[in-house]
Amino acid sequence: MNNYAKIDKYLELVKKYPDAFDNSANELEIITDRNTLYEKQKNLYSTADSKNQPLEWYDLGIVAQDAWVIVLRDLVKFPNGRYGGYIRMINRKSQLEMSGKDVVILVKQEDMLLLMKHFRHDDRTWHWECPRGFGESGLTPEENALKEVKEETGLKVTDIIQLNKDDDRVIYFIANCIGSVNNADKMESISDYKFVGVSEFKQMITNGFVNDQYTIKAFTLADIQSLL
Numbered sequence: 262m263n264n265y266a267k268i269d270k271y272l273e274l275v276k277k278y279p280d281a282f283d284n285s286a287n288e289l290e291i292i293t294d295r296n297t298l299y300e301k302q303k304n305l306y307s308t309a310d311s312k313n314q315p316l317e318w319y320d321l322g323i324v325a326q327d328a329w330v331i332v333l334r335d336l337v338k339f340p341n342g343r344y345g346g347y348i349r350m351i352n353r354k355s356q357l358e359m360s361g362k363d364v365v366i367l368v369k370q371e372d373m374l375l376l377m378k379h380f381r382h383d384d385r386t387w388h389w390e391c392p393r394g395f396g397e398s399g400l401t402p403e404e405n406a407l408k409e410v411k412e413e414t415g416l417k418v419t420d421i422i423q424l425n426k427d428d429d430r431v432i433y434f435i436a437n438c439i440g441s442v443n444n445a446d447k448m449e450s451i452s453d454y455k456f457v458g459v460s461e462f463k464q465m466i467t468n469g470f471v472n473d474q475y476t477i478k479a480f481t482l483a484d485i486q487s488l489l
Contacts, residue, residue, distance in 0.1 A: 301344050320346075361405060374462050376471065377454050378455075389465070393475050413451060424482035
């Protein structure tokens with residue numbers, strides 16, 4: 262692979278999904294001009310050489326991808342006029358193809374809320390959190406939410422309410438459920454479940470026991486809409 266192959270693949274992505282490279286916010290301008298990208302890539306490799314660091318640390322373009330996410334190092338122009346590489350990870354389904362919405366579900370059983378002890382590979386740590394999942398092609402957000410609840414808890418949903426607007430990238434729900442919990446999907450690293458009351462849930466957020474941002478937002482959206 263030549264030094265600019267990752268940039269060439271990147272520019273194919275820009276052409277196919279221009280909205281993912283939108284500069285209308287007028288901050289951290291993403292550079293998509295081929296000649297500028299080639300020029301700045303050469304300069305970045307010179308920086309790598311001068312610091313005796315691996316060239317791949319300075320690659321621009323698509324630096325990794327799989328069926329779910331694409332990792333980019335964009336060339337951006339900072340407000341002070343300086344150029345630099347900036348890493349970001351894009352969800353293929355919900356941010357590029359727009360073929361599915363990521364979902365988060367606050368599970369409620371009578372007056373109690375469910376938390377799962379879930380191991381997250383990205384920070385190699387256990388978290389107490391709500392069920393959630395990536396967008397799925399061919400599934401509406403509600404269908405995806407129902408699937409995630411079934412896979413991660415084994416509970417039966419009796420009714421489900423969407424908590425935020427349709428055009429958000431992540432769709433939040435509160436679901437009333439019946440049954441007994443179990444980890445139906447053995448691919449998920451879930452070691453424990455607990456039902457807690459609303460006051461205890463708030464205290465767990467306050468003391469940092471619950472620190473997952475998606476779980477906190479789901480709880481907050483439900484709370485301000487008087488659904489707890």
